[in-house]
Every structure is written in structure tokens, then in C-alpha cells.
Amino acid sequence: MTGLLSYGSYIPYHRLRRSDMQAALGASGGRGSRAVASYDEDVVSMGVEAGSAALQGQRGLPERLYFATSFPPYLDKTNAAVLHAALGLDRAALAVDMAGSPRSAIGALLAASEARVPALAVVADIRTGLPGSSDEREGGDAAAAFLFGRGTSETPELATVLAFASTTEEFLERWRTPGEKASHTWEERFAEHVYRPLAEDAFTTSLKAADLAPGQIDHLVVSGLATRAVRQFAQASGVRPEAVVDNLADRIGNPGAAQPGILLAAALDRAGAGENVALVHLADGASAMLMRTTEHLLSRRSSTGVSGQADGPHGELSYITFLTWRGMLDREPPRRPEPDPPAAPPTRRSAGYKLAFQAARCDACGAVNVPPGKVCFACSAVDQMSRLSLRDTPATVATFTVDRLAFTPSPPMVAVVVDFDGGGRFRCELADAAPADAHIGLRVGLTFRRLLTADGVHNYFWKARPLRTDETRL
Template identity: 40%
Template sequence: MPGITSYGAYVPYYRLTRKAMGGGKGERAIASFDEDAVSMAVEASRDADLSAVDTLLFATTSPPYAEKLNAAAIAAALSLPSSIRSTEIGSSSRMGLGALLMGADAAAAGRHALVCVSDVVVGAPSGSREKGGGDAAVAFVTGPDDEAIARFVGQASATTELLDVWRLPGEKFANQWEERFGAEILGPISNDTAKRALEDAGVQPSDLAAVVLDATNKRDVAGIPRALGLQKEQLADMLEANVGRTGAAHAGLVLARVLDSASPGDKILVVSTCDGCDAAVLEVTDKITAGRPKRSVDRWIASARNDIPYNTYLKWREILPFEPPRRPDLDRPAAPPMQRNQHWKYGFYGSRCTECQSGYLPPQQVCLTCGSVNKMQEEAFADVPCKIKTYTFDHLAYTLQPPVVSTVVDFQGGGRLTCEMADVDPASVKIGDQLEMTSRRLYTGSGVHNYFWKARPQR
């Protein structure tokens, strides 16, 4: 049986309290102004084991490009081989679990698939989607049974045509029909799909250690616990209080959190309902401990800042008009230099002198230490720790989160770079602080996204 061989997750640093949005308890995770579905998918994938990946599946309802393979930018940032097969799916938040099931099918055919699911959920101000939504990403690698930390033992699906949640091209906010209508149609379908998945797995509801119930309208799956006779302790925390529903990523994010504390032999039911229903049953193997990522979902959630003003969030999402800076527009990134410097720009590859071991970012041909020419080898710096050598605050440079924190960082093992910092409180910056690199969207110029890397405090 195919299974999940490794996984990773990512929850952005910033939170927006529901009180700031006009009322309610708790908070939602919000991507920073320099994050999108691609950059978050990269961050989630970096904690997974990508060494054998030959297939990439990317699911999102918030693609940065409407027509261009966003998965190609993910593959470049993760330095995946150019021979990789890539597919992108979206249009429905159910496609997160759908992509994972496609990954299982790919693994059954002998492939190793990286399944990235990432979403930036934007709702109309004061609406339920704005308050109840959240931004996050999750990644799973699927492979053969003998490598699995959790194997797929059963699944079932249903596809239903109904007008429940929809958004037209060019519309910023999704629309949703009256909730009772969707629940009347999708409730029985969700119950039936969950039962068929358990029958396919040969698993009784009482055998389940955890049940993940995800839907655009939680009433669509509210009847499953009673239909299956589940106990309250079997139901997974759906992270409503501190993250929100993270669109296509949500079923996978909650599954990742369940795997963070699962024991060998645990059986997990995952249900995702939207325009139909997908359900999967997984059984955790004895490889689970060795296959867990460095950072758990709870660790990402705990690393947070929740004092972002509501009007700042609205500016980040381009909902609230504001006066632009009185400076020339940013230049559109040009295709030829981006292509020539792909390993540096996306994969964050520098160079190291083979004669004296000096590191260079960006990559160089001439060593400034020993003078050697063309004695360099490529080296990945994305996962190398670094620390602040010096820094400055730029109050004149344009940013949606002023001031710009510009820093010079020294990398462990050699190498120095001047770069911006992300996810940082300027008042807390100190020389010697330990940092790590993170993939970000620096800006968008004339419709072209400019991805590169920034440094952030270790999370």
C-alpha cells in the first residue's frame, strides 16, 4: 500500500485577532505582505525529505499567477530536478485532500510525489470567511509501503454539482449560498463518503484514533460523528481558535498536526467536503518517529505575533485603498536574467572556493580571499544558519510593514550577504541574533512576481 513518507507544514508568523476585525474570540493566521501561496508552499516543503521526489502536485485556490505554472517556481526554489513531472490543481478547497489522494495514486505507480497545498484565504470585510479563514501550507511526500510513516488503507470520493461556494475570474471575494441549503445536500454525501472509506479500509469507527472533518461550511460534516458513533475525544482540533480554516491546506494541516503526536498503529480518518467529498483512512506505521519534521504544527502556531492592526491587514490584501509612495514604480523583473540566475534567485545557491573554502553570495568566479579563478563549486545556503553582523532601519524605502530592516548576515561555514529581514519586530533586533533564510515575494512589478530570499529570526 502507498503511504506518506515525510511531511512538513507552515503557519505564517502574523495573526489577526477577531476582536480587531470587529468582534469574536481567537485569531486567524495571516500571510505577510511578502508571502503568497507559492512562498508558503516552499516553506512547508523544506521540512520534508525531498531526496527521491520525481513528481510535484500543487493545490491552491489562490494561485499567484492565473496563467503560468506556479509549481515551476516551487520546484526551482526547492532545487528539484528539471525532469520532474508537475501538476497544478485548484478551484475548490477540497483539492487539498484530492491532491494527496493523487499523490497516493502516483506512489502506487512507483513514483515519489511531493504534494504541496497552500492557500491565502481572503474574505470580504466583516464576513464569515474573513473571520473564520486563515493562511497556511502543508506538504506531504508519498511513496511505497516500506518507506511509509502512514499508509493509505482506504478511500472514497463523491462529486456533486451545486452552487455552494464560487468565485468568478477577477473577483476578489468568494460567494457562498445560504448555509442550510449546502448542509442539506452535502451532509448526507459526507456521511456516506466517510462510511464508504471506512468500509474500503475494513476499519470500524471505534478503531479510529483521530478524525479530521474539514468543510467550507462546518455544518456539512457536523452529522458525521453521530452517523459513525464517534466519541468527542476522537475528533481532531480543527484549529478554529488560533489559525482559522486555511482553504485547500486545512485538511492536510490538521492531518499533519495529528501525525505530530500519533503512535504506531493509530488509524486516522480525514474528510474534506466542498462540491462533493473526499475521504481517506490512514494507518500510522512504526517509522513515524523518524519521519517527523523538525518543526511541528504546534511549534509554528506558537511562533506568532498578533498585534497587526486591521487596516494594515487590509492594505496587505489590497482591499483598502491608500496613497502610494511618491517614488517611481518598481521595475518589472526581466525574464532573461531571472532564467540565467535561477539557482541563485530561486534555490539560493552561492559558491565556495575549492582552494580556500571561502563562501560567496551571490556566487562568484574569482575568490577575493585567495585570488583563485574558476575554482568555485555551487553550494546551497537556504538551510544554513546565519547571524546578524550589522543592521540598519530604512524609513524611506517603500514597504507595507515599515521600516525596512536591512541587515548584513554571516553564514555558518563562511559567506556574507546583505538582505532584508522578515517577520521581525524592529525593537528586538540585535547584533549576533541567529537567523534563518525564508523564501519570499519581494515585490510585484507590472504583473511579474519577484521571488527571492529574506532572513528571519529562527522559528
């Protein structure tokens, strides 16, 4: 196995209070809130956010991309290819999906950590269920990304992978057939009975391989959708109670396939140098991964970690809006013609701009052209352009308007014109903000979103969103 070179996390801006569910349905809603992906977000767009955070400053990496989710936007098409394009990876880099179940996250992490070349594991999920169900109430949406490889002086290892162990057993605990929106579950007592010995075997085997005892684990992450089994194993693991990482259930909910990644990122956010981190994931068996942090972790982790996103500024969402976004409630759409689906040939020709947001700098006058073209808009020089990516470049709102007539699934549309630091002007929508939040001088960054879906084709492009506190990029 190799070492962890970097990592990133993404928690959507919107929150749904469980008390609002309770008020609407007249049933127990539980405590706290759950994170909700916006109407224009899916697991791919959230994966791009997490992957961008993990790859910040990592030039020429990775050479492998493994994408795990239980809610893929496409079947018979590689979702990881969209991430590959949006992250601006080299054409030779392999991108594959590991989709269908929450356990796929462990497969992505293991494949990336065992690759002989730098590899990125991206885990993302959107969890929902029928109105009033425990999955709807306890679920959450999030994404995380982890870059593994051999450390160098420029890219040192933040943690060393010590051991991995797994157990697998076929049993009926959670399932969903193709086409169904919600999962089915057996009763929790059955899951507790089955999962405990599986988790104990995987954890014990990994500790033995790493020559560690439970008391030497400084941070224990236990994840899985069988919440009672997860809690029972954490209590019986032999690890000190204060070392068990908070599952964030009251703050963002359980994001399924993304939960092991989000909680592992949270553990790394608070870990010190030379500490042992254990991840145990319960899903159709159990898997355990052990890591030991290095002194480089403290200086290279993200300034906006999991806690900063979970507790930072966010937008409150009504339960009716949540149901509409999830397709559980059909509401009268805007009385505007729906846009046509994107066509394959022009999409491919403009993929550098559309997906990776590549602009062009004029070699003659230095003007930044957005979108890129053959002729410079400033000096009219022809074919004297150098490509550059503005994906990670902050910008400032130069002007804006609130458009109440334009087609959007969540009216009104806030349209902004932004000026990028270093040059370049772009007109787009403003996401994760109310009309009252828009103002001239607002600092924003780009965010990858799904504009619309027509005839089964997802149209991805970039929007602007306000930068969060202490955030220099997305």
C-alpha cells in the same frame, strides 16, 4: 497506493484578533485569532516553506510535485514551477498546478499517494472576503506538504495509506468567478442537507475498503468551508468524540484548500504508532482517506509541528494593516520610485541563486561566495567553484540597520547582514520581526518571499527571519 514518507506544515507569523475586527466594524468578530500571510507572502512562498520542511533530509526526491490552491498568483503560468525551482528539485521532476477550488487539495494528495514514483503534494491557501464577511472573519492562511513513496531503510514510511473513497455532486454552495476577490455562498442549512449523505457515503466506503469500523479510528480530521456541515458530520460519524481533531478555528482560522493538509499534519503530530487516521474533506462532494501510522513516525516528525506554530511567538496585526495587505484599502504608498519588474533573461540566468539560493564554494581556498561567481572573492581563483545550497542553513546577524527611506509596502525596512554557519555572508531584509527585534547575534534562517509585483510579474527572492523556538532551520 504508497506510503507517507514525510510531511511539513507552515503557519504565517502574523495574527489578527477577531475582536479587533469587531471594534473596527461594530459587528460580531468571534473569538480568537486568524493567521495572516504577510504582505510579502503568497501561496507559493508558503508552499516553499511547507515543502522545505517535508523534504528535509530527503535526497533526490521527489519526482512529481502537485500544487493545490484556490488563490494562485499566476494564471496561464505554472505556479508549481516556482516551487520546483525554490525547492531545488531535479529538472526531470514534473511540477503541475491543481488550482481553483478547495477540493483541489484532495486531488493533490490522491495523485501523490497513487504515483509510482516519489511524489510531493503541496497545499496552500490565502482566505479572505469582503470586510465584515464570515469568510474574512473565519478564514486563515497556511500551507502543508506531504511526500509519498515506497519506504526504504533510509526513508521509512511514517504511515501507510489504507483506502480512499470519494463522492461528487454538482450543487451551488460556494463559488467565485475569475477576477472576483471574495466568494459567494448559499445558506448553511442547504450545505448541511447536501453534504451529510455525501460525507457518510465516502467515509463508509473507505472504512469498508480498509476493513475498519468507526470506533477503530484514532484520529478523525474533518475539513471544509461549510463549517456547520463539517461539525454535523463529525458528530454523526460514529467516531469517538475525543478522536476528532481540533479544527484550530480559534487559533489560525480555516485556511481553505490548506485546511485538510494542516489538520492532517496536526493529527500526525499527536498520533502514536499503529494508529488509524482518517481525513474527510467536504467540498463539492466528499472525500475520505485512511492511513495507519508506523513506529517510524515518532522519531521522524518535525520538532516544530502545527501546534508549535499555532501557539508559538507571533506578531499582532491591526485590522487597518490587514485590509491594506489584502488590497481592500488603498493607502498612500512610500514616496519612492517603484522598482522595475524583473526581466525574463537575467532571471533565468540567475535562477539557481535567485530561486534555490545556490552559492558557490571555492575549491582552492574553501571560501563560500554569495552570490556565486566565476572568480573567488577571497583568493581570486577563476572557475574553481562548486555549487552548494544555503537555503536550509541557519545564520547569525552580523549587523543591521533600520531604513526608513527604502521602498517597501510595509515601512520601515529592516536590512541585515548575516553570516551563514560554515561560511558565506548575505545582505537582505529581515521578515516577521519589528525593528526592535533586530540585534547583532540574532539567529535567523532564510524564508522565500515575494518582494514585489510589477506589470503582473511576481519577483520572488529570499529574506531572513528569526528562527522559532527549537527550530534548527526553516
